[in-house]
Amino acid sequence: MSFDDLVAANREFAADFDLSGFDGVAHAGVAIVTCMDSRIDPLRMLGLKAGDAKIFRNPGGRVTPEALEALVLGAHLLNVERILVVPHTRCAVASNSEAELRERVTASAGVDASWQPFHVVDDQDAALREDVQKVRSHPLIPETVEVGGFIYDVDTGLLDQRV
Numbered sequence: 112m113s114f115d116d117l118v119a120a121n122r123e124f125a126a127d128f129d130l131s132g133f134d135g136v137a138h139a140g141v142a143i144v145t146c147m148d149s150r151i152d153p154l155r156m157l158g159l160k161a162g163d164a165k166i167f168r169n170p171g172g173r174v175t176p177e178a179l180e181a182l183v184l185g186a187h188l189l190n191v192e193r194i195l196v197v198p199h200t201r202c203a204v205a206s207n208s209e210a211e212l213r214e215r216v217t218a219s220a221g222v223d224a225s226w227q228p229f230h231v232v233d234d235q236d237a238a239l240r241e242d243v244q245k246v247r248s249h250p251l252i253p254e255t256v257e258v259g260g261f262i263y264d265v266d267t268g269l270l271d272q273r274v
């Protein structure tokens with residue numbers, strides 16, 4: 112396996128590239144923290160397009176220290192005025208235990224994965240409330256920035272605001 116197909120696709124993409132000279136701010140004033148899950152299309156699910164939003168992704172769509180770092184930069188330097196925290200239904204880190212994920216990765220890797228943290232979520236709603244609170248109470252996130260917590264349903268495409 113190589114990257115040839117992807118690089119070829121990139122050449123086509125660049126052939127009619129129209130974002131040249133475009134700045135890096137969030138044109139719709141939106142930042143999204145969501146899961147790495149391939150079923151999620153963060154821009155399209157909100158009716159946005161390239162250039163509109165800052166997007167931070169990790170397993171589970173958690174508000175980690177790195178996510179906060181991105182959101183602080185977004186709020187102060189990149190035009191972010193609304194932040195959506197968006198975990199989703201049928202997420203692997205919310206439907207497996209840490210031990211189960213370690214077992215599955217160990218089986219796939221053929222080497223011990225018992226030391227690898229995966230930050231599983233026991234209660235997705237509770238984790239979402241905590242994550243939204245981390246953003247709202249962050250001293251470097253201005254109070255004027257709106258923060259919402261949503262669950263994205265990967266089977267219907269619908270967002271459900273929980274916080």
Ligand SMILES: [Zn+2]
Binds near residue numbers: 147199204
């Ligand atoms: Zn997920």
